[in-house]
Amino acid sequence: AQKITQTQPGMFVQEKEAVTLDCTYDTSDPSYGLFWYKQPSSGEMIFLIYQGSYDQQNATEGRYSLNFQKARKSANLVISASQLGDSAMYFCAMREHSGGYQKVTFGIGTKLQVIP
């Protein structure tokens, strides 16, 4: 089974609008963390936001927020007030703590294009 599922290969959003990128995950580890990374065409993976499995509140970082629904095993990224520079690939990732080694598994990504 896929550990991280991103079902939207591509998304379009109008500049200044909000957009939600979907991510579902699968783990039996009670302690885990969820990440979102942005990868522009230059190739560098840029860390955006983190949510721990025990965090009570949804994580927010500036225009980024993570809609964490633990029972549904989803961790959707919400980008508010989209900007042209937000056009990039977005990857959801999960870190599991089992065995003391913190392995990170990535989804296949969603390509976001912001339209002027």
Next chain:
Amino acid sequence: DTGVSQDPRHKITKRGQNVTFRCDPISEHNRLYWYRQTLGQGPEFLTYFQNEAQLEKSRLLSDRFSAERPKGSFSTLEIQRTEQGDSAMYLCASSSNDQDQGAVDTQYFGPGTRLTVL
């Protein structure tokens, strides 16, 4: 504040040649990771170091791949007898497991080395 750096950024080689990539992590980070990313996919884990010790290796890391981190600082990834299937972006990331500060063990990535095997 310097981030993770990787060298070279691009490498073109002929099948059968050996290549070596270097990664310099963020200076205070004790954990270092190598990933491989092929077109249309997310990064796939290859190997992980804590200080100079290589603690985990993926099954993706065949005998032709070797990684070192001799002094617990920079790391090298060598691919021997390259094959066309090795063409990919090789990403390095680093993190810190400073438990006392309760820091989130977030991995910060370098710009990657894009390998093309002809």
